[in-house]
Amino acid sequence: MRVAKVVGMLMCVILLTALLPEEVFAAPNTSSPYYLGWDLVDSGLHCDWGGSTKYSAQWNNAVSIWNSMGVVSIRKDTIFTVQDVELYDYYEVSSITAVTYSSGKIGFNTYNLDNCTSDEITNTAAHELGHALGIKHLSAGNIMYPYQTSQTWLGNGDRTAYNDIWK
Numbered sequence: 001m002r003v004a005k006v007v008g009m010l011m012c013v014i015l016l017t018a019l020l021p022e023e024v025f026a027a028p029n030t031s032s033p034y035y036l037g038w039d040l041v042d043s044g045l046h047c048d049w050g051g052s053t054k055y056s057a058q059w060n061n062a063v064s065i066w067n068s069m070g071v072v073s074i075r076k077d078t079i080f081t082v083q084d085v086e087l088y089d090y091y092e093v094s095s096i097t098a099v100t101y102s103s104g105k106i107g108f109n110t111y112n113l114d115n116c117t118s119d120e121i122t123n124t125a126a127h128e129l130g131h132a133l134g135i136k137h138l139s140a141g142n143i144m145y146p147y148q149t150s151q152t153w154l155g156n157g158d159r160t161a162y163n164d165i166w167k
């Protein structure tokens with residue numbers, strides 16, 4: 001009887017381990033070659049953004065572009081959530097269009113962006129949001145290409161990098 005009980009308990013432990021879905025432990029794959037070394041996604045797989053930018057229409061486009069990938073939920077911050085990302089606009093005479101810091105700040109340089117098309121601004125917003133998701137720079141044909149283009153859709157490289165880090 002005693003032996004049977006012990007065997008039964010062991011079986012339970014093994015079964016529980018086998019039944020736990022991998023997603024329970026979902027976290028960025030920090031050993032991915034595409035991983036920046038940091039991301040702005042919380043442990044609940046949300047990226048809650050606050051702050052503001054005059055390019056909110058293009059920011060919302062960028063949010064939709066990345067939310068279509070399905071793992072990380074990029075949402076507007078509310079009083080019930082902890083802000084992960086803060087948007088702001090700044091003016092600086094330089095060639096930089098926007099910047100993302102590991103602290104969670106995403107800045108848009110109005111000096112350059114005020115002279116860009118809506119698609120170019122969407123491209124820049126999606127690029128910065130890609131960094132917030134922990135994705136490194138990629139080759140041409142991708143949102144994560146380090147130079148602004150008018151591309152407003154994810155390239156194969158963008159999808160591969162996202163899936164490697166988050167799926």
Ligand SMILES: [Zn+2]
Pocket residue numbers: 127131137146
């Ligand atoms: Zn970049």
